[in-house]
Amino acid sequence: MRNEAEAYRNDVIPRARGEAAQIVAAADGERAAAIAEAKGAAARFESVLTAYRANKDITLARLYIETMERVLKSGRLSLVDPALKTVIPIPAFPAVGAPAAAAPGNTPKGSGPSGSAPNGSAP
Secondary structure (H helix, E strand, O other), rough: OHHHHHHHHHHHHHHHHHHHHHHHHHHHHHHHHHHHHHHHHHHHHHHHHHHHHHHHHHHHHHHHHHHHHHHOOOOOOOEEOOOOOOOOOOOOOOOOOOOOOOOOOOOOOOOOOOOOOOOOOOO
């Protein structure tokens, strides 16, 4: 019975120590990542603060425009028209500078998948 207990102890204790070391290592990694993220956020804030102190109007306008860009591309938008008493959905617009997708049926002649005209004849 004593040998079984010692064998069990010799099996469980090293495994538990290994798991504890893994948990500590993971926590250290998460801590380092959180510290790095906080330092980056502080550095970004310092740079915005410096720009704000140099020229308040331009910095405020830039921050407003960046915020509006982030908000407008993040989801669906709707306008509420009190005169019509209705909600008007706003369709998603492609990002500025993004290539527009070709509408079906609007492909130029000779630009089919094989580079030939749609009826199979040469252009």
